[in-house]
Amino acid sequence: MLTTELMLVSVHGRVATILSIVVNISLAGLVLLSADFWSRLLGKAGSQAFSKVASLILAAIAVMMIRKGVYGIFPALVGQ
Secondary structure: OHHHHHHHHHHHOHHHHHHHHHHHHHHHHHHHHOHHHHHHHHHHHHHHHHHHHHHHHHHHHHHHHHHHHHHHHOHHHHHO
């Protein structure tokens, strides 16, 4: 999250970035406070499935960020 926010400062400015940090932290707090409810609702198998999907999404985001970083360092690679 921090890396994404740092990248957003140059694109959207400080106010929008700080607002997005506050919203993200608030949403994370709400999710953590309701974790017991979601755990009971999904059950063990549902929780494991959700965990695997979330891991896949996070891996895709990480690959995208690494790719953008490499392209930023080596702009000649973008044309290929």
